[in-house]
Amino acid sequence: MKILFIVPYVPTRIRTRPLNLIRSLIEAGHEVTVATLWTAEAELQEFLEIVGDTCLVFAERITRYRSLGNCVSGLASAAPLQARYSWNPAFARRLACLIAERTFDVVHVEHLRGGRYALFIREMLARHGKGGVPVVWDSVDCISALFKQAAKGSRSLSSRLIARLELGRTQRYETRLVRQLDRVVVTSGIDRRQLLDLASTEANHKVSVVPNGVDLDYFKPIDCEREKATLVISGKMSYHANEAAAVHFVRVVLPRIWARQPDVRVWITGKDPSRRVRDLSGDRVVITGTVPDIRPYLQHATIAVSPILYGAGIQNKVLEALACGTPVVATSKSVAGLSTRAGLHLRVAETEVGLGNAILSLLRSPEERRFLGESGRCFVEMNHNWRSSAAILEDVYREAMMEPGTVEREKVSSGEGLR
Numbered sequence: 303m304k305i306l307f308i309v310p311y312v313p314t315r316i317r318t319r320p321l322n323l324i325r326s327l328i329e330a331g332h333e334v335t336v337a338t339l340w341t342a343e344a345e346l347q348e349f350l351e352i353v354g355d356t357c358l359v360f361a362e363r364i365t366r367y368r369s370l371g372n373c374v375s376g377l378a379s380a381a382p383l384q385a386r387y388s389w390n391p392a393f394a395r396r397l398a399c400l401i402a403e404r405t406f407d408v409v410h411v412e413h414l415r416g417g418r419y420a421l422f423i424r425e426m427l428a429r430h431g432k433g434g435v436p437v438v439w440d441s442v443d444c445i446s447a448l449f450k451q452a453a454k455g456s457r458s459l460s461s462r463l464i465a466r467l468e469l470g471r472t473q474r475y476e477t478r479l480v481r482q483l484d485r486v487v488v489t490s491g492i493d494r495r496q497l498l499d500l501a502s503t504e505a506n507h508k509v510s511v512v513p514n515g516v517d518l519d520y521f522k523p524i525d526c527e528r529e530k531a532t533l534v535i536s537g538k539m540s541y542h543a544n545e546a547a548a549v550h551f552v553r554v555v556l557p558r559i560w561a562r563q564p565d566v567r568v569w570i571t572g573k574d575p576s577r578r579v580r581d582l583s584g585d586r587v588v589i590t591g592t593v594p595d596i597r598p599y600l601q602h603a604t605i606a607v608s609p610i611l612y613g614a615g616i617q618n619k620v621l622e623a624l625a626c627g628t629p630v631v632a633t634s635k636s637v638a639g640l641s642t643r644a645g646l647h648l649r650v651a652e653t654e655v656g657l658g659n660a661i662l663s664l665l666r667s668p669e670e671r672r673f674l675g676e677s678g679r680c681f682v683e684m685n686h687n688w689r690s691s692a693a694i695l696e697d698v699y700r701e702a703m704m705e706p707g708t709v710e711r712e713k714v715s716s717g718e719g720l721r
Contacts, residue, residue: 303332303333303696303699304404304405304406304407304408305327305332305333305334305409305410306337306400306408306409307320307323307324307334307335307336307337307410307412308337308338308409308412308416308419308420308423309336309337309339309412309413309416310339310388310413310415310416310419311338311339311341311415312340312341312342312346312361313338313349314349315348315520316573318514318516319440319489319618320412320440322517322691323512323688323691323692324336325352325356325688326688326689326691327692327695327696328353328356329692330689330692330693330696332696334356334357335357335358335404335406336357336359336360337360337361337362337393337396337397337400338360338361338362339362339363339364339388340361340363340364341364341365341366341369360396360400362390362392364388364390364393368390369388372389373386379471380471382471382472382475384414385415385417385418385475387415388415388416389418394419397419397422397423397426398422401423401426401430401432406435407699407703408435408436408437408699408702408703409435409436410438410440411437411438412439412440412442413440413441413442414441414479416439417475417479420437420439420483421479423437424437424482424483436484436485436699436703436705437483438483438484438485438698438699438702439480439483439486439487440487440488440512441476441479441487441488441493442488442493443488443489443493443615444476444488444493444496444497444615445472445476445614446469446472446473447493447496447614448612448613449465449466449468449469449472450465450469451612451613452464452542452612453465453466453469454612455546455611455612456542456546456612458545461542476497476500477501480498480501480508480509483508484508485509485510485698485702486505486508486509487695487698488509488510489511489513489514489615490511490513490615490616490638490639490640491511491639492615492638493614493615493639494509494511497509510694512691512694512698513616513639513686514616514686514691515686515687515689515690515691516618516621516622516624516625516682516686516688517625518625518683518687520597521600521621521622521625522625522627523626523627523675523679524601526601528601528602529567529602529604530565530604531565531566531567531604531665532566532568532569532602532604532605533566533568533569533604533605533606533607533661534568534569534570534599534600534605534606534623535547535548535568535569535570535571535572535606535607535609536572536596536599536606536619536622536623537572537617538572538573538574539570539572539573539574539575539576539589540573543612543613544572544610545575545578545579546611547611548570548609549582550611551568551607551609552568552582553582554654555658558654558655559658559661562658562662563665566661566665568586568587568588568607569588569590569599570588570589570590571590571596572592572596573591574591574592575589596622600623600626600628601626601627601628603628604664604665604671605631605661605665605671606620606626606628606630606631607630607631607657607661608620608623608632608633608636608637609632609633609636609657610632610635610636611633611635613635613638614639615639616639616640617632617637617640620637620640621640621686624678624679624682625678625679625682626679627676627679629648629649629670629671629674629675629678630649630678631648631650631651631657631661631664632649632650632651633650633657634652637650640685642681646677647674647677647678648674648678649664649674
């Protein structure tokens, strides 16, 4: 298949889903053309080095000022800020040229930030007599469901206000995308049900689950002595759900642990920590900020903790820790999109007391840590291989290609695209 894969941000080892789907599709023999926006040149260079000459890459810069301007101008818009954040007229023009000049079997567009491009591509295909080419939207998560949780559960007033502002229009926009585009994929069954609740069961056949995988050759156990009584919390620390989880854990859960075992240390490891996260730093709490390689932290920590209070989809941080053979203690929100079994693959706890007790119990039981590390690794090997996920995506493409033009599409204004 000839696939146009549109990503509104550079695929990286942090943005693991598009990176590994692209690599797996190429390995399966497909001709993939990647169109992406970039802000940090180092990220773009990293991606280009990873894919080499295995695919064509069309990249357009988008500055933070452009994204900020998009959001400010969109405050009174019917579209959610996420759908406006990555809009770049120059990128849209390049996409229009690609559609006019090249032939593709399917167009893949990732994330709500790419939603406006998906609508624009739909229009360009029709304009050039290629309306039978399906557009597959990878929603990744149901973002409106995340906002619904954040509006109630976030400890940050600003996060609650933004979530309440965005909730209604995000629900309406996701509904529009599901109804209009040929196929939709998400990371978990929960996200699928949430999108179908918005779009009605008439879209039941159109929404499929393509679970996140983990790079099992990259994330793997190593033969080393783990640090004593050391916890690791990983993830992009500018993301509001990760920030809320880290702050709550350090301020509420950790003091309970220290009261019984004062030597426990925590590494909070992830890109772009917010001010609230940086303020957690202390003698026993290390804020690493951006690191070149997350693996040493996962491979050397005693326990990986995922204290997510609200979230959507599959938490890659959990998969990566399991793949490294690190025992995991997580909240139910952290594993809601996974088929893990508590006590077999990891520990699950809900309350502050429960999290503290689970961590203390594991710290005192090397046998259970070893058992969970081994069974967790086996779980991801069996259930979260990127090649398997890519194979599911290929089936979605083929099904969409067999039903060209059957979707009832809303008319997209020709003026919306290039403004």
